Amino acid sequence: MSKSKRAPGVRRAEIRRILRSQQSATVEELCALLQASPATIRRDLAALADNDELERSHGGAVVPLLREAEQNFAQRESIDAEEKQAIAEAVLPLIAPASTLFMNDGTTVMAIAKVLVESGIELFVATPAVNVAAKLSESRAITACLLGGFVRQTSLATTGPFAEAMAAQINADLAIISPDGLHAEHGLTFMNADDASLARRMVAQSRSIVAVATRPKLMSVKRVAGVALSSVDHLVCGCSRAEIPAPLTDSGVNIISRPKERK
Template identity: 55%
Template sequence: MHPSPRNPSRRRSEIRRLLLTREAMSVEDLSQALSASPATIRRDLAALEQSEGIQRTHGGAVVPGVRPAEQDFAFRESQDVAEKRAIAEAAVSLIAPGSTVFMNDGSTIMGVAKAIVATGLDVFVATPAVNVATKLAENPKATVCLLGGFVRHTSLATTGPFTETMAAQINADMAFISSDGLSAEGGLTFTHAADAALAKCMVAHAARVIAVTVTPKIGRNERITAVPAAQIHEIITGCTDEAKLRPLKSAGVTIRNVAP
């Protein structure tokens, strides 16, 4: 599904994401990708040149000096788009106004952040993700707490003991956790120890734990278990593979399927 040509903000956000992913695109390619006229795309590029540092070229645009982390994140955002959007909408529907929420980092979490902004929800969110916090700040009703710590250049998120100490002071109504893998045997699993440690801390200080997980991660076990399956209250996923879901259901985890 493409952003509505009549919604300039969403269209320009998508243009920036496409440019980050591909580094350079022509007006013609952007016009086809977004179902918008070339004249509209040119106006968007002119606006983005002023606000986002996009560099216009003859017949298109590039993103100069793209950081590897930004480019990698834009690529991940381009995967499983419909599923992530459905997960985000379901996640936000669970948040009562005035709630305190933990959100870790990742492209699926960014989808939840965008949905919170779109709904204008009154919410307190604590997150280590610099880009997620920046997005949430677009919602004037959201109180955004960026968990302090060392910024890992590969993930655009803070990490380490300072981050965990700050998170431990917050009593959350729910924690939305995106992991590198999720299985009945390993629970929420991560590649990096620091990511696992923060997820574990968030879960310990949240009344409800909700895993937001795209299909490719279901059934996958990564290096480090942060949260056993028994501690997960609900999984929001678009996975329809019953063979993958059956062990999680047998473990007593509620699964909210949002297959797009």
């Protein structure tokens, strides 16, 4: 089996995700999951341990026990992970250097944040997501602005009037919005009213809007209306165009779908 050519930062981010999800892993398990050599994995684990991001164990590594919200987030990250990575890579060309962005919260947004950090692009990013802001702050080229508000434990994101008041003071070039559901007629919908309200504020303050959604969210309607699909400039999906429901392809929104697999 050929070994992967992933950059060390990408590989180590994946190791962190794996350990957050399952708490521990052996070198052999990580080699199989990442298609890397034992020597490479051991170097990665040593580097992460030096940064106090994990603890070495006999033959592998463990992470300290996470809060329930962090564990839930790590588990959700593993769902449709390939689609989320495809979305993140497709969003990157839409972002101009030195631009100002809004990004809401969620695991797809986190995937985008990781790609932005790896790209080295200079940006100003405002987000309600505590974990996304922390990830973005790893890049010296990115100014991460955490929108203040009440931190909801289930999402690791801020909500409420304070977050909206901060967002109202920012004029963004682009808003990247990950909804809970996306429908041709009902637009971008959310489970939480505060999330819907903040998304509307971000859209109102931005010159261009990008909606991002994995296949299970397409043609799904959630509890609270958020943003009309007509307000969206680009819809970025992680699935192939053939998998996108016809009502969305016929809606007139510009759809960026997953490219054909390289041979």
